[in-house]
Amino acid sequence: MNEKNMCPVNYAVNLLSGKYKLRILHALLQESPKRFKVLEREITGISPTMLTSQLRDLERDGLVSRTIFATVPPTVEYKITAMGHSTLPMLTEIYKWGLAHQAAELEKKVETREIE
Numbered sequence: 444m445n446e447k448n449m450c451p452v453n454y455a456v457n458l459l460s461g462k463y464k465l466r467i468l469h470a471l472l473q474e475s476p477k478r479f480k481v482l483e484r485e486i487t488g489i490s491p492t493m494l495t496s497q498l499r500d501l502e503r504d505g506l507v508s509r510t511i512f513a514t515v516p517p518t519v520e521y522k523i524t525a526m527g528h529s530t531l532p533m534l535t536e537i538y539k540w541g542l543a544h545q546a547a548e549l550e551k552k553v554e555t556r557e558i559e
Contacts, residue, residue, distance in 0.1 A: 466486050471521060472523055479491075
């Protein structure tokens, strides 16, 4: 099935799937532009190879832009694009859902301990 005929949910999931893509977008929505090493420090558990791969995908899909500065060594900055910025409402809702789910799970653990 080509992208024109793809379900919009499947299309969005395919575009944003990847262990770190949402975390990269979240980091760039907090402050943009950011240098590669800053992103690497902020996104715990990501290897430089994986960060490069995920950033390339996001750049290819128009969610992130990359600027290379002619310094020695070269400096690279990544910036959220307008299309990338359009993920903010969705990421805000995911953030809220994550907080609510964490609170509910914590409440379950507290209740379980009280019963024991």
